[in-house]
Amino acid sequence: MKAFRRAWSPLTAIALGALIAVSVTAHAADPDKKEIRFGATAGPYSDQIRYGIKPQLEKEGYKVTIVEFSDYVQPNLALADGALDANAFQHEVYLKKFSADHKLALSELVKVPTAPIGLYSHKHKRLDELTDGATVSLPNDVTNQARAIILLQQLGWVTLKPGIDPVKSSERDIDANPHKIKLVPLEAAQLPRSLDDVDYAFVNGNFALASGLKLTDALLLEKIPPYYLNLVAVRTADLHKPYVKDIATAYRSAEFKRVIDERFAGFSKPSE
CATH class of the missing domain: 3.40.190.10 (Periplasmic binding protein-like II)
Structure with missing residues (x-):
């Protein structure tokens, strides 16, 4: 850290x-x-x-x-x-x-x-609009980046290397990236601003709300474990x-x- x-x-x-x-x-x-x-x-x-x-x-x-x-x-x-x-x-x-x-x-x-972390977009209205080479911004701090990668894996957009604990995962632990997604790690507070420049952005709930986004605007919301x-x-x-x-x-x-x-x-x- x-x-x-x-x-x-x-x-x-x-x-x-x-x-x-x-x-x-x-x-x-x-x-x-x-x-x-x-x-x-x-x-x-x-x-x-x-x-x-x-x-x-x-x-x-x-x-x-x-x-x-x-x-x-x-x-x-x-x-x-x-x-x-x-x-x-x-x-x-x-x-x-x-x-x-x-x-x-x-x-x-x-x-x-x-407030759960969510996947937002200003360019797409649905998750199935993902195209090859799409850009996805996500938090650059270790623990919140892992939360985003867990969601990427749940979506089927990436898979992790065998034996990797998802809670401790980072972009280095990604094994398969079939859509050749370009991950853009940013400081969490900057993620709402990145929405005009990327296809999708994972935004922590507090920064989403502070920037004027609504939780209901998210295309995907995390189910938060304890x-x-x-x-x-x-x-x-x-x-x-x-x-x-x-x-x-x-x-x-x-x-x-x-x-x-x-x-x-x-x-x-x-x-x-």
């Missing part, structure tokens, strides 16, 4: 630096903190916090600040550095690999309703702190479930 780490912009670095300074002071001065900095990718996951979680926590006396991100790298680095107290944007496969690769002590708190449901992550050392338990309680509440039913139709929901 180190290949996907990039430098923060100067403004982001300044902002997160200020948050880190505040965080260190707050942790030292107030072990029972009442201020929560919650990171999320812009779109449905920040909106879930805004409409379903923040109001509940504020009733409990917390001040909640939502920090939005446009990529899958910075939220975990900011959480580990103390600039955030929790984040919501990733599934457990990504969290475990990113934490291991970057030696971060981060843990899952609770799974959240998740390990691909998104989650709330916190620092491992904070797992048993009161504010973390209050976050978990808010996500498991009937009030949050009502918000999901009203605002996030079509999302896959955790069983808990």
Whole structure:
């Protein structure tokens, strides 16, 4: 995953630096903190916090600040550095690999309703319009690329080499590509923009919704297994702190479930 780490912009670095300074002071001065900095990718996951979680926590006396991100790298680095107290944007496969690769002590708190990855097109109305040499964009990060390749295999557009675990697959593991599809790996946030340039694009649900696409616009939607449901992550050392338990309680509440039913139709929901 180190290949996907990039430098923060100067403004982001300044902002997160200020948050880190505040965080260190707050942790030292107030072990029972009442201020929560919650990171999320812009779109449905920040909106879930805004409409379903923040109001509940504020009733409990917390001040909640939502920090939005446009990529899958910075939220975990900011959480580990103390600039955030929790984040919501990733599934457990990504969290475990990113934490291991970057030696971060981060843990899952609770799974959240998740928008499935979908196959979209601005050029085609059906999947059977695939032609030889078609271009297909897909995420360039390891775990989400595997999700797209699993769907490609389900469609019969590619087959994997014998013995390959689909959950860990990449474009290098493709054995047969009968239509000579040209795969175009891109950063997940850029995939909606690629729709004007490719035949088909696999787009993560949060970025699809944030770009104005609807889940019902997809030509194919993933059936999300539990390990691909998104989650709330916190620092491992904070797992048993009161504010973390209050976050978990808010996500498991009937009030949050009502918000999901009203605002996030079509999302896959955790069983808990």
